[in-house]
Amino acid sequence: MKKSLDEHAARFDELAAEYDGDHSTEYRACADLVVTHAEEDGAVVLDLGTGTGAIALALAPTAARVLGRDISEGMLEQARAKADEGGSDNVEFDVGSFRDPNVPEDVDVDVVVSNFAMHHLDDEAKRAAIQTIADLEPDRFVLGDVMFFGEPDPDEPFYSPEVDDPATVGMLADAFTDAGFALTAVECVHDQVGVLVGERAIGGNGA
Ligand SMILES: C[S@@+](CC[C@H](N)C(=O)[O-])C[C@H]1O[C@@H](n2cnc3c(N)ncnc32)[C@H](O)[C@@H]1O
Numbered sequence: 468m469k470k471s472l473d474e475h476a477a478r479f480d481e482l483a484a485e486y487d488g489d490h491s492t493e494y495r496a497c498a499d500l501v502v503t504h505a506e507e508d509g510a511v512v513l514d515l516g517t518g519t520g521a522i523a524l525a526l527a528p529t530a531a532r533v534l535g536r537d538i539s540e541g542m543l544e545q546a547r548a549k550a551d552e553g554g555s556d557n558v559e560f561d562v563g564s565f566r567d568p569n570v571p572e573d574v575d576v577d578v579v580v581s582n583f584a585m586h587h588l589d590d591e592a593k594r595a596a597i598q599t600i601a602d603l604e605p606d607r608f609v610l611g612d613v614m615f616f617g618e619p620d621p622d623e624p625f626y627s628p629e630v631d632d633p634a635t636v637g638m639l640a641d642a643f644t645d646a647g648f649a650l651t652a653v654e655c656v657h658d659q660v661g662v663l664v665g666e667r668a669i670g671g672n673g674a
Contacts, residue, residue: 516584
């Protein structure tokens, strides 16, 4: 990882108040696709790297319950304020990370989502995170993120090389299948932004 968990959390604490006003067309298209692929009536949803809750709050009207998890208290505060304003009382925002999602033992998660967050991890940590997600035994995992469909143009990085560490689509696809997810959709939003959908293969999590 190019920055520690604490450094990422501190960076997002500082960005939190302005975060929602600063999105690219590609981010919006990616977020819309994540929501479309993740929507399921009555589902229990876990949103990892929830930030200010964009995906969690968009899924709340169809879900039974949504758990939003993040390492930045500043981002979580914004998310909670939006949930209060919008009357979303089936969404709970709390501290949690990719490695320790902080899901109560008695909660069965149906759908895990993550948008524009996993690229902060290095590839080894992404693999470990995807396995941790598989161990929760969701039916589906929807990942929207910065990812490379080809050789990224060094003059037009869609990310900040000093803090971000995006993977290739191939590496992520392998990590999905190694963790027991069958890859059912690969959506290219931009040659550096995409959405992957994994469905848990029948018969277990493949671990
Ligand atoms: C670019 S924001 C995306 C927020 C939101 N998912 C969205 O679509 O707007 C990335 C978020 O990932 C969080 N994050 C970074 N590393 C994380 C980790 N290891 N575990 C959980 N959250 C993390 C950051 O704190 C930040 O809120």
